[in-house]
Amino acid sequence: MSINYIPRRFTVVRDKELCINCGCCVRQCSNECHYFADDGKTALVNSNACVACHRCVDMCPTGALRIEKYVCDYRENANWTPQYQQEICRQAATGGVLLSGMGTPKPYPIYWDKILLNASQVTNPSIDPLREPMEIRTILGRKPEKITVEKKGKSTVDMPPQVILETPIMFSAMSFGSISLNAQKSLAMAAKNLGTLFNTGEGGLHPDLRDYTDCAIVQVASGRFGVHKDYLQNSRFIEIKIGQGAKPGIGGHLPGEKVNVEVSNARMIPEGSDAISPAPHHDIYSIEDLRQLIWSLKQATHNEKPVSVKIAAVHNVAAIASGCARAGADIIAIDGFRGGTGAAPTRIRDNVGIPIELALAAADQRLRDEGIRSSISLVAAGSFRCSADIVKAIALGADACYCASAPLIAMGCHMCQTCNTGKCNWGIATQRPELVKRLNPDIMHERVENLINAWNHEIKEIMGGMGINSVDSLRGNRLMLRGIGLTEKELEILGIKHAGE
Amino acid sequence: MMNYVIAGASAAGLACAEQIRKEDKDGRIILLTKEEYLPYSRPSISYYLKGKVTEKDMCLRKPSYYKSIGIEIVTGAEVTAIDRKKKTVRAGRKTYHYDKLCLCTGSKPFVPPMKNTEGKENALTFLDLASTKELKKKANKDTRAVVIGAGLIGMKAAEGLSKICKSVDVAELSERVLPSILDAKSSKSVKSYIETEGHINFHLGDTVTEAKSTGNRITSVVLKSGKELPCDLLVLAVGVRPETSLAEKAGIEVNRGIITDPGTMQTSDSDIYAAGDCAVSVDMLDGSKKIIALWVNAVRQGKAAGSQMAGGEGVTGGTFAVNAIDFYGMRICTCGLINAAGEKYSDRVIQQGDSYKRLIFEENRLVGFVLINASENAGIYTNLIENKTDVTALHGDILGTPSLMWFDKETRKSRLKGESA
């Protein structure tokens, strides 16, 4: 027997006065932290396996439980922090690559929190969103250089395919496999009711979701899972996934624990085996190759659907975006380094990529400089935590924003970051049937819709405060933003002035 | 307009009358009972003896109920003769005409042959409210009671008396306590439990043969074994026999009980039906003909008879014995063929502490069970018996707590909706 070289992370604290020994916690914890004493009546807990997902805390009918960080002091060392020490111990034990779920928790600067918004005062008065119409409708797709109309007002230009969204918020890629069918269904139902889209990720569109094909963005990723003509037809638009913000440069990773019969059938891989997508697409080694693929996809769908290219925010993101636009992409999605994931090597998640705020601003500016900004729609992704983040992103140049972690939190995710184990207690990042049934799509789609409706309302309030009544007037409107506590360089890249200027 | 007459107003009679009224809104229903009481819960007499219920609680329906649904109920009206040709019955000085008649004359206590017990003022039967009231009056803390019979009735009498009297002795011809509903093993443990909790003295394999008295009062009894017991109160609770004298006199086929079609309860006379303790039942589990003197059986048969009399199509469904009873806190629940013998029968037993569970199978079907302090969800077992379910198709341990999750998905779904068969 070998000892644990690292202390546990959390302690589950039970208030004995409130605990009624109902055993709900015992039955709910998929990490089996809670159990009954031999009398079958007294609930006990072993906190070693606790991941702080809060399932027991939230389910307890008397609120008798709480989770505490287990503070076991190391000698102070600013360099050899406990975190680094513990990660070494884990690797010494397993010899494996450290894996994590969700976006990087590292304290890199969050630029959203250093950007401030304008509001109208005397001139250009505010607009009250409750009394006046506010347009947050967003249209994605390639726009022509100019529009000519004939006498009766009809356009003479052949419009490329467009996607109309009732809100600038879409649900980002989360594959069936990384999340459960119930979770994906909730997103699909919410997307339909909200008039927006959800992204199926690499896992394909499950047959149970065939009612939602009009709201689905399907991905063509490096693994090419399930890509055939029907797959492409059953979508609203198609997205070529070149990279993902949480793990730029490597392919998707679905741990074997989450590959059950259904996932195995959908992806055509053996049950229980890891599904690791290769990093590059086997047929894309240059921009010309990308162009070829984009045109093939458009042909296969009779030019009826826009084709999007999703890239991770890396150092040359602006140039890459420009290349994608010239290669014929109608939509370019840039995924910042804080984006979430079901499973990624910890080191890559925490060290590779750049923030979406900077990437977005750089790409938007580059496309403007080259005079091709209006030819494509830019979608930003990589951690939007509230409606203010979205407003700022739009002002920096985004046409629409992809959200994923936020709707998951609405569905119960508590950011315990153990998605890769497949034991998600909330029924989100798991395929175990006894856990998946905890997520009732009838309840969860309502919660997600509530969230997005609330954010839509807040966006309108903020825009109204700025004296803007249409999201088109907010788009790329850097004058509405001011930086605070930013360096000259940061202000320059963001293309905004400092507060006070 | 049809004339319906029902002789006897206990479980079967009342169920019959109510069913007729359900299916025939206009017919005249006459419900005759020889007792002075409106229909009451006969089995509750043991609890009345114990003091657990009052006379009012025992009443099955409110007095105003009968008029409100148009049932003419006549108490103190024992039917003494049936004229099948004229289609009339005689009760007291009145004659009632019938189009359809139902005989629900129930049971009479069986009095075993004994010397010098007849007419004694402290020798009582224990079968109806009147005799129970007598018993209660005569029992006090100095009474030494002797009960003949350790069956359901005898044991209930003994239990009730043990709370009032100085001592209780029980004599039973069989070697077992509660011989009709318990098997050998469980009978033993029940006996010792009752001996301890109730301070009752058992004399098994024995019975009272003679009583010694002073004048009209018995002072002691002599058992077959020769033992002599002092006795202030003698309770005759050996068993019951179907009350069929009325049917016999009228020439209706009788063989121990009144012979009936087991589904429709029709007798050998097409306008006369019989239900309850007085009728012969067919045990659906082994096809045997027997008297199943149980409340729920009487109700089902009464209902079926009533439906048929009113021109409906109700039938009894299968009949078998179900018993749930408790003694001093020990819960006993039994059903079906408990003492079945033969190659085709097998059983499984589980015993944990003071709980005992024995399941009896015929090939792959459950045909009986004995549960002592283990009656959780027993109704599911009963349902398996009634439906003749193949138990090999169940998912789960049949010796565990019965659960709807034993069944396949379709059956589960229909049960959760409330459909049972």
Add this chain to the structure above:
Amino acid sequence: MKKVYAKEELCLNCRLCEVYCKTAHSQSKDIIKANKFESPEPVSRVTVCGDKMLSAAVNCRHCDSPKCVEACITGAMQKDKKTGIVWVDEDKCIGCMTCLAVCPFGCIKTGKFAVKCDLCRTEDEPACVKNCPNRALVYADLGGGE
């Protein structure tokens, strides 16, 4: 009539329905007191049968032709003509549990008297339905039923 129906595909085996039923039928109606201090301990009328893989909450079906009413030897078990609720008159009940021995659903519990679901004696949602965290219990009139 409206009854409580359980959906096994949504049941989490959390058994909170049992906790809240117990509380609703306690003396104090307080969840801590009912579960820790009351004597006799209140009994939940609903029981979740099964395990984490497959479970469902089972409570009285308030059948149209209740077997328990048929079997009740004292007339304590009755079906209310107006509301359709099958209920136990505790003054009459002698606790013999014959009803328990015939209920095909296993809905009746042992106590001093027969204990079973009474739909919380209200037209509103019963406590179990209100407190189910996953909408696995619905209170609806689905027609039919014995």
